Amino acid sequence: MKPVQSGQLGLGGASWFDLADRVTGDVRRVFLWVPPVPAPEQGWPSLTMTDGNAVITTAIDAMRAQASYPTGTNLGWGVLIAVGYPTDDAYDPFRRSWDLGPPPGASYPPFWPDTPEVRTGGGAEMARFILEDALPFVGEQVKLDPDQRALFGHSFGGLFALWLLFTQPGAFRRWIAASPAITWEDSFLLAHRDDFDPAGRDLTVHLSAGEWEGDDLAPFQIGAEDAAQRLTDKAKTRTIAAAHQMAQHLNAVPGVTASYETYPGETHMSVLPVAVNRALHCAFALKKSPPEA
16 A cells, blocks of 8 residues: 655654545545564564544653653553544544444534534444554554554544444454543444453453543533533533443453553543553553453
8 A cells, every 4th residue: 555645753753654545535644653672573562543643742752751661661662553634633523523433323513614514433434444454554664463452542532442342352452442432322332342242352451531521520610601511411421430330341251351440630631641651551561460440
């Protein structure tokens, strides 16, 4: 596969490649960072991340700062792969809604006036792009260990990661879902969970959420004009409770080791860099700690 265009991030040797989906023709940007040390004989472990524009530099900085000091951090080296879009913005809200929303999906009002309606349900296209386009392309650039692949997603990305786990459990070995939108679209994800069969695989799943994604407002949100609406939304999304319950359910499934973690002092958006750092440790920890569901 030949990129539409490519370039450098100017950060620790990171590169980006705009790849056209071989089925739809849609162009997504794939970010790639390779450790500045010799590769393992079996190939690199890898962490693939959704919302690539928003997470790649955070992940690179965390790797560079920690993996050089493994006795103090327990973090080993690994390849970072992040899938995003050809934009300088952190997000492309319209496209990510489609890409990260698993099928069947639905339609919603536009984000802004005079723009198209928002659609979800393109998760199968995104999954195919990651597994059949992006990862094979990266495999042509650097040798990857097929048995040591991890996937990270936040919010809609966390929903996407769990849906892919339930529908294609062999795609990755380690799955990290931060603040996953489990209750989105009437909790349709639970039907996939109930049909989930790891088929003898040895999988690890880590779920998490910020402290202020539960029933309570963050201190700075108390008394705000939208406080009442936020509380109503929290009662519907139940991010902490749903993620914790999901981890407990999955930890009882043979072949799955699942855990849950609440990050103190974080909201749904501020949790992202904390969750990215934890994803690195889930993917590349040198010594594994016993998880708590």
